Amino acid sequence: MKQKKLLEVHQNNSVKISVRREWCKSCGICIEFCPKDVLVPDDQLKPIPENIDACIKCGLCELRCPDFAITVEGVEEKDE
Amino acid sequence: MKTVIDRYIREEMFPHIWCPGCGNGIVLGAIIRAIDDLNWDRDKIVAVSGIGCSSRITGYVDFCTMNTVHGRALPFATGIKMANSDLKVIVIMGDGDCLAIGGNHFIHAARRNIDLTAIIINNMIYGMTGGQYSPLTPTTKFGSTAPYGNIDQSFDLCELAIAAGASYVARGTIFDPRQSTSLMKKALDKKGFSVVEIISDCPVSYGKMNKIKSPIDMLKWIKDITVSKKAWEGLSPDEKKEKYAIGEFLSKDRPDYTELYEEIIKKAQETGGNK
Numbered sequence: 226m227k228q229k230k231l232l233e234v235h236q237n238n239s240v241k242i243s244v245r246r247e248w249c250k251s252c253g254i255c256i257e258f259c260p261k262d263v264l265v266p267d268d269q270l271k272p273i274p275e276n277i278d279a280c281i282k283c284g285l286c287e288l289r290c291p292d293f294a295i296t297v298e299g300v301e302e303k304d305e
Numbered sequence: 306m307k308t309v310i311d312r313y314i315r316e317e318m319f320p321h322i323w324c325p326g327c328g329n330g331i332v333l334g335a336i337i338r339a340i341d342d343l344n345w346d347r348d349k350i351v352a353v354s355g356i357g358c359s360s361r362i363t364g365y366v367d368f369c370t371m372n373t374v375h376g377r378a379l380p381f382a383t384g385i386k387m388a389n390s391d392l393k394v395i396v397i398m399g400d401g402d403c404l405a406i407g408g409n410h411f412i413h414a415a416r417r418n419i420d421l422t423a424i425i426i427n428n429m430i431y432g433m434t435g436g437q438y439s440p441l442t443p444t445t446k447f448g449s450t451a452p453y454g455n456i457d458q459s460f461d462l463c464e465l466a467i468a469a470g471a472s473y474v475a476r477g478t479i480f481d482p483r484q485s486t487s488l489m490k491k492a493l494d495k496k497g498f499s500v501v502e503i504i505s506d507c508p509v510s511y512g513k514m515n516k517i518k519s520p521i522d523m524l525k526w527i528k529d530i531t532v533s534k535k536a537w538e539g540l541s542p543d544e545k546k547e548k549y550a551i552g553e554f555l556s557k558d559r560p561d562y563t564e565l566y567e568e569i570i571k572k573a574q575e576t577g578g579n580k
Contacts, residue, residue, distance in 0.1 A: 247320065248319055248320040250320070250324075250325035250326070251325060252325040252326030252519075252520045252521075253326075253519070253520065253521055254326060254520055254521060254524060257521045257524075258521075258524070288331075288334065288335075288338075288482040288483060289331055289479070289480075289482060289524075290330070290331075290334070291323065291325075291326060291327050291328065291329070291330030291331050291334075291520075292320060292321070292330055293308075293310045293311075293314070293319070293330065293334065296308050
């Protein structure tokens with residue numbers, strides 16, 4: 226039924242990258258066009274932000290994701 | 306945590322039905338971000354669409370929405386705008402929906418300069434019905450109804466809109482969603498008929514027929530075939546055939562149709578119907 230974890234949150238002290246696995250369709254756009262190679266594909270070709278420390282918060286993965294499955298936020302921002 | 310997107314979508318409808326890597330989702334994101342930047346009241350926004358993959362957008366956004374018949378999104382939107390000119394009406398169409406089935410409506414909406422924003426997702430093919438060539442499929446490219454290559458000359462949507470009388474005309478791509486958002490913002494804010502064409506991908510139909518296999522390759526291809534408006538002007542006529550200029554082409558002020566119509570109503574009321 227449901228996959229392992231619906232919302233995977235990866236965080237360091239400057240950035241938080243969330244991947245909504247249920248919505249991701251493994252197109253690979255976020256992984257290919259990340260300018261800092263932050264994202265790597267897992268066994269289902271969904272992104273895992275393994276090199277999160279290299280992230281410059283450009284947000285291109287979020288803007289280009291056709292499925293609204295990845296979000297990037299600065300951690301200093303307060304959650305609503 | 307709610308993102309900008311989460312605030313405007315009908316979450317129960319997700320994940321959406323579009324294929325992996327489909328540009329429609331990227332365009333939807335750009336539209337939502339443009340509307341959020343403008344800070345408009347969502348109950349005053351009406352999104353109207355026709356038929357096709359792109360027209361599913363109206364099912365996913367939490368504005369007042371209407372999914373109409375094939376090619377007729379603009380006439381329905383015209384009716385909505387004429388009935389209540391306070392509403393902000395956005396019309397979302399695909400290339401076939403807008404320029405083949407609805408081609409006549411498109412040029413006449415531009416001619417009247419009615420205050421609508423038309424966002425046309427141009428994937429250069431009929432994706433939903435199996436890859437038939439559309440009026441925007443470039444010459445020599447392949448479709449399921451053009452197995453030896455398309456011999457038709459395609460429309461230049463932006464030039465067509467300018468010639469027909471639109472107030473705002475621009476072209477963006479899904480490769481650069483930030484630029485697309487800023488073009489949409491200007492178009493939405495503009496009084497009169499505004500047109501934004503977004504060059505999009507269809508990996509399943511266009512990509513398969515034209516041997517651009519993956520969504521990633523399609524995005525790279527879109528990057529290759531587009532140049533900025535300034536760079537485009539410096540190209541030779543032969544080079545221009547292969548490329549699309551992107552950017553803002555026209556932004557002019559012309560009386561919009563609803564304004565003129567209200568003046569007529571006022572005039573008729575003042576004279577009590579006597580000409």
